[in-house]
Amino acid sequence: MMGGLGTLAGLWRSVRIYHLDRAHHRAMDALYRRFVKPGDLVFDIGAHVGDRVASFRRLGARVVALEPQPAPARVIRLLRGFDPMVTVLPLAAGARPGRIRLKINARNPTVSTASEAFVRSAEGAPGWEGQVWDRELEVEVTTLDELIARWGEPAFVKIDVEGFEDQVLAGLSRPLPALSFEFTTIARDVALRCLERLRALGPYRFDYALGESQRLELGRWVEAEEMASLIEGLPHEANSGDVYARLEVREPW
Secondary structure (H helix, E strand, O other): OOOHHHHHHHHHHHHHHHHOOHHHHHHHHHHHOOOOOOOOEEEEEOOOOOHHHHHHHHOOOEEEEEOOOHHHHHHHHHHHOOOOOEEEEOOEEOOOOEEEEEEEOOOOHHHOEOOHHHHHHHOOOOOOOOOOOOEEEEEEEEOHHHHHHHHOOOOEEEEOOOOOHHHHHHOOOOOOOEEEEEEEOOOHHHHHHHHHHHHHHOOEEEEEEEOOOOOOOOOOOEOHHHHHHHHHHOOHHHOEEEEEEEEOOOOOO
16 A cells, blocks of 8 residues: 555544544535435545545445545545445546646545645644645546536535645536535635635535534525635634535525
């Protein structure tokens, strides 16, 4: 496995945090049940070690998971076995098809990223001390549009790609029923661009969850402008979270 003992230690940390807490699983399932029902198709963009894949499967969904890092992708395949309802693709997602250099954090692979700006933002930032992106890997890039053309329209898309979320959404040209994207307080501009992109695609409304709380903070759906103000106003210590977007269904006249 890439990175040797450092990567193994990082992977074990991720498995322990994301797969071994049953209360966390219950909270995650309760949150995603708002968006996913049995038989739905879900895209997991940046699947890491597959904790969200596991939740989507517990809810009865079919999952197409993108994870370009070989070691985490192997963990997903190991944990999911021969589940025919899960497809793991060794791809990144971006604004256009091609190839890109992925910056690998061997000791903490959950923050590996395709964004050089994200790595620069982490340098010297409180809470990010000791994070080192010590390897690079060239990976193939697809787009959400290409995935939809091949697999069909998903009911939900989860995007968690460490500062590259705006590029993933740039590869989407049509509104989808619901999705989430990660944000960080060291790269709030990325989240603001994501909100702008979604507002251009359709009448979305938003809520958010902090960290791994698996709990929507507002309990109501707000416009992009209000969501942007909330993200800009978060203290640095909030660190990260996920914005959830739901397409507003407008009744015909």
